[in-house]
Amino acid sequence: MRPATGLLVGQTATVDALTWIAVGSLVVWGWLLLGQGFFWRTDVRLPRGDTRVDPGSRVDPGTRAIPGSRANPGGEPVVPCEDPADLATEECWPAVAIVVPARDEAAVLPVSLPSLLAQDYPGPAEIFLVDDGSTDDTGKLARELADEHGGLPLTVDSPGEPPRGWTGKLWAVRHGMTLAEARPDMEYLLLTDADIAHEPDSLRELVRAARGSGLDLVSQMARLRVATAWERLIVPAFVYFFAQLYPFRWVNRAGARTAAAAGGCVLLRREAAERAEVPDVVRHAVIDDVALARAVKRSGGRIWLGLADRVDSVRPYPRLGELWRMVSRSAYAQLRHNPLLLVATVAGLALVYLVPPVALCAGLPAGRPALWAAGAAAWALMAVTYVPMLRYYRQTLWLAPLLPLTALLYLLMTVDSAVRHYQGRGAAWKGRTYARPGAAP
Structure with missing residues (x-):
């Protein structure tokens, strides 16, 4: 017993x-x-701000655009915008450089790049696609797509192999930002991945949110592709776990220490980037989006992160092995x-x-x-x-x-x-x- x-x-x-x-x-x-x-x-969505800009207008009274661009087909000379504090009142849209790091992205570019070329942005905007040592003719395809679709001006360049201590993506981003510096009127940088497709008004709404809410960094978590059984099981949870680790409301609170961004879509004020010394200060970061947001917030910048309505990832992860590698x-x-x-x-x-x-x-x-x-x-x-x-x-x-x-x-x-x-x-x-x-x- x-x-x-x-x-x-x-x-x-x-x-x-x-x-x-x-x-x-x-x-x-x-x-x-x-x-x-x-x-x-899931209600943390892009803030509307208060820029008093007519969303249906392609070119507003205060706009100054790049000669020959979609916003300025007549080729009028460029006139820099006035003091940033007056821009909302004058309805003047700031100049934006769109930097796209791309490495072996020929499979997704035919879907993503035309969406950038077709941005219906009232102000000056230009795309800098940085070919990060691709072996699949990514750069050549990008030029062909620009010739076929027209739209925003596109510059394709390559920085060569990254130096020791740099990740390839951040080295490409740095090169794209250097190219943008040749345009002194560029006030914002849109850092977006080559697999991200944007609705035609995406850039306009990002700038509206940044200007209207006084934000130095605005980032949207792109809606990832969910088509196969494995994607349905794993992808929504990926965003769920990310939000659990970095609650968006904490990220967006000015006094909170939590900082994060979604690397597929980041609108960054050029002045804030210089103050935070990015991307140099985060040059070795594998999780570069979170490191970037931390650097901007640590330097006194205001950041915002939320879910996207106009931004989608077109990269497929049909099998478990591909999703596994993405996470691991x-x-x-x-x-x-x-x-x-x-x-x-x-x-x-x-x-x-x-x-x-x-x-x-x-x-x-x-x-x-x-x-x-x-x-x-x-x-x-x-x-x-x-x-x-x-x-x-x-x-x-x-x-x-x-x-x-x-x-x-x-x-x-x-x-x-x-x-x-x-x-x-x-x-x-x-x-x-x-x-x-x-x-x-």
Whole structure:
């Protein structure tokens, strides 16, 4: 009888420990629901501002445009805008340089580049596509598309291989910004990836938001492609987890320390870029968008981040392997290549996302109401917070209860990212592998 009694006590202790863990998970979800900047809401959209510019007007009275551009077909001479403080009153649209770093992007350029060329922006704007050592004739294709579609002026150039300590993308961005400096009237830089397609009024609304709200950096999280089964399972969760890590409301609060941006679409005031010394100060950053936003905010700039309505990523990730590589290439870099942070992250993901379904499935057959009730409640809160993101991506709500499975995949991707790093294959992208920041000069 004694061995059986001892076994029963051991089993009870194990179940009780699991119950307490499940209750802890439920408490965490209660805090995430109310205390993490309402990260799960999807209503943080581009602010309208108050520039008093007619959205239906192609060229407003105060506009001064580049000769021969869409906004100035008559070829009138360029007249610099007045003091920035007066621009809203005079309805004068500032000049914008659109910088597009591109490496082996021939597959997506036919969709993305025409959307930039066709921007219906009332003021002066010019595109600088920087060919970052492509092997698929990206630069040649860009010129052909510009000849075919017309629209905004396009300059295609290449900076050569990046120096040691620079990522290829940031070296290309720096080169594009240098090209833009030849136009002294350029007030804003639109940094956008080669796989991002913009609605015709995208640039206009970005500038309107920046000028009307006094922002130095305006960034939109592009709506990623969701077409295949794997994309439906993983992509909405990618944005959900990003917002959980960097709640948009905290990012947009002037006094908060949280800073982030979405690299696919960043409108940056040129003066703020110079003050923050970007991109030089973040030249080795693999997660360059977050590093850029931190540098701008640290230098006193006002930043804003939200979900996009007019900006879409056209890059397909049809198979799990492609999505896996997208996440794992930078996941360990997000953890600063710190093994302790890796352990804490794995434990945190397990507690928050895996414990609830385990508690429910273990508690029901064991007849432990406290255990399965805590697991069920935590799982329900998890699913409820995921619903707004699924609606934003126009996906079935039946995906909400599958979030633990998606979180498990992300946990494995994060561990794989660390393994690749210690094997010397970390942060690999399109033929380049980058060292951790501490190893860069």
